[in-house]
Amino acid sequence: METKLRASFHSTVLELSPDQWNSLLQEEDIPFLEWEWFAALEGSHSIWPETGWQPCHITLWEGARLVGVAPFYIKHHSRGEFVFDYFWAEAAQMLRRSYYPKLVGVIPATPVVGYRFLTAPGYDPIEMQRTFLDVAEGVCRTQGIQGMHLLFVDPVWGETLPRNGFVPWKHHHYLWENQEFEDFSQYLASFTKYQRKNIRKERQSVVEAGIQTRIVSGSDADPSVFQHMFRLYTRTNDKFAPYDARYVNEEFFLQLQKTFSHRILFVEASFPGESPLALAFLVQKGSRLWGRYWGTYKDLKDLHFDVCYYTPIQYAIERGLKTFDPGAGSPHKVRRGFLAHPHFSYHRLLDPLMDHVFQANINKVNQMEEETIQEINQLSPLKSTPLPSILGRPEFHPEG
Incomplete structure (x- = not known):
């Protein structure tokens, strides 16, 4: 006999129990899917209707x-998603069609691969996915929402989405993989x-400036470090205005200190005996x-x-970790041993004309992105x- 499940909607994760939410997570899930990360984003009002989420x-x-959660947001803009779909929105405008509002499945302001729907053990994840997407489409139809967009999707979970009418769009991120290095000198080799x-010279210049760096766990860090992190984050974004990515506020960092510090590490750079000069989170x-x-006062x-x-x-290396994702950003990461890796977002546009435009062009867009990834890694x-598996087979560069 089939079990009848009841669907509910929530205007914030704070309506849900952290224990219930986190019981749906698997060991291999990214930590940003945990209730505490969403709660810090929403509880601080960094991600809230007033900011367009x-x-x-x-x-x-x-x-x-609770046997399933699908985190979604209704949006009238694309800021804070790190999937730059403005040209699709511009195409809709030229065709006198609407691209917004849209329903977005994403971990807000967090460009990390691994988003998925959460389901309890013992329930068919494919059936649960279909149920979630049917409910989501119903929301779109009744609210005049133009499409569903699932971003930075878990690669295994994402493979099941095309059967539900979702079209993949290829992107890239950077990743360092530990080749079983015994120490930093092997990494250099x-x-x-x-x-x-060049790397030795870059590290030596920091030493010669009299700066000391150390790793501090969030649990051991002085509470002021979280406040410093916000100030430095703000200063970094101010340098890049109007192209900043200032999506979180000070309260976000303070809430993480209370609920998420066991996951957090700081790289702290300072002159001897002084407060932090620079921090990485x-x-x-x-x-x-x-x-x-990241940010620096100087x-x-x-x-x-x-x-x-570094x-x-x-x-x-010292702790035998396997991977390090440095975050979204520039191709200069490839000079430090990171490689560009593919990932996908998945889209279903409900306007028939826009769906036709998207599907008619996405293969070319994906081909161009594949070429970009290859060019970066070259x-x-x-x-x-x-090179990452996007090429379909192992290939190697000769030493340059």
């Missing part, structure tokens, strides 16, 4: 038991001679490491590379670089 989380229940010299779960925010040559890349990589100064 209307939470519309769908839950499935069997009696009083993986580069060409010129780049080994990292998140660790198991053998994986992610970089999220712009010093090569400090960014040491705080955001010190976290050294930490990862610049790698690693002596022998197994």
